[in-house]
Amino acid sequence: MDKKEQILQAALKLFVEFGFHNTPTSKIAKEADVANGTLFYFFPTKDDLVKALYLDVKSRLTNYVAETMRSESTLKEILKVHYTESLRWALEHKTEFLFIEQFNASTYLKQISCEEIEKHTKPFVAILKEGIDNKIIKPMDIGVLFTLIGGHTFAINKYLIDNQLSDSKRTEVIKDTFELIWEMIALKGD
Numbered sequence: 001m002d003k004k005e006q007i008l009q010a011a012l013k014l015f016v017e018f019g020f021h022n023t024p025t026s027k028i029a030k031e032a033d034v035a036n037g038t039l040f041y042f043f044p045t046k047d048d049l050v051k052a053l054y055l056d057v058k059s060r061l062t063n064y065v066a067e068t069m070r071s072e073s074t075l076k077e078i079l080k081v082h083y084t085e086s087l088r089w090a091l092e093h094k095t096e097f098l099f100i101e102q103f104n105a106s107t108y109l110k111q112i113s114c115e116e117i118e119k120h121t122k123p124f125v126a127i128l129k130e131g132i133d134n135k136i137i138k139p140m141d142i143g144v145l146f147t148l149i150g151g152h153t154f155a156i157n158k159y160l161i162d163n164q165l166s167d168s169k170r171t172e173v174i175k176d177t178f179e180l181i182w183e184m185i186a187l188k189g190d
Contacts, residue, residue, distance in 0.1 A: 004042045006032040011053050016098045020050055020106060051111060054103045057096045062120045064089045075131045076182060082124065083153060083178050090157045091170075097157060121146065137185050145185060152181055 001009070010032035014023045025046050029039045043049035068085040069078070090097040103109060128145050131137030137145070156177050160170055 003032070003034050003038055006034060007039050007042060007049070008053050008056055011049055012057070012095055012099055015050070015053070015102065016095050019102070020046075020108070025049070047108070047111070050103070050108050053099070054108065054112065055116060057100060058120050060096070061086070061089055061093075061100075062123075066123065075127070075134070075136050076186070078127055079131075079182070080178050082127070083149070083181065084174055086153055087157050087160065087174055091160060094161060097161070101154065101158075131185075135187060138187055140185070148184070149181060152177070 007028060011023070011028045014028055014031055017023075018027075025039055026036055028049070029036045032039070039049070043052060065082055065085050069081055125142055125146060128137060128142055128149075132139050132142075156173070160173065165173065
């Protein structure tokens with residue numbers, strides 16, 4: 001692992017444990033086993049580090065979901081795989097999920113450019129738009145649909161993390177909650 005990656009991993013651990021404001025860069029450098037100057041070489045400010053870590057985690061999640069997408073035959077199957085794999089990734093990467101949750105509730109989110117956010121949301125938004133265009137999904141504002149599904153996904157993941165469920169029960173919850181989402185967004189008969 002290179003020094004930049006060491007810093008990102010240390011920051012992830014400490015931000016989740018202590019929060020953004022209670023984690024000084026000196027503590028991150030110590031945890032990463034690098035000099036303070038090395039940390040500032042890669043990340044001139046703590047704000048730069050927080051945002052870079054967010055983009056790194058979001059990229060890993062986006063890439064994971066993209067890699068798991070198969071050529072499903074129906075829009076419902078595509079959305080189900082996207083939902084299921086997003087939850088599986090979050091369950092396997094609890095610290096990253098907690099970091100994203102913390103980041104999304106902070107003022108840092110407003111500092112991420114629209115272009116950067118769009119890079120991570122564009123594939124999913126395209127799927128939703130296709131569903132609307134093909135009269136499979138209710139004709140709603142894409143932003144509302146995206147927020148509805150994203151909020152649902154975050155809430156279910158939080159539920160899964162907070163409750164000790166067997167693998168079969170976890171799978172059942174994921175399956176059942178996807179069906180609830182589908183019932184909300186699908187036009188009747190699909």
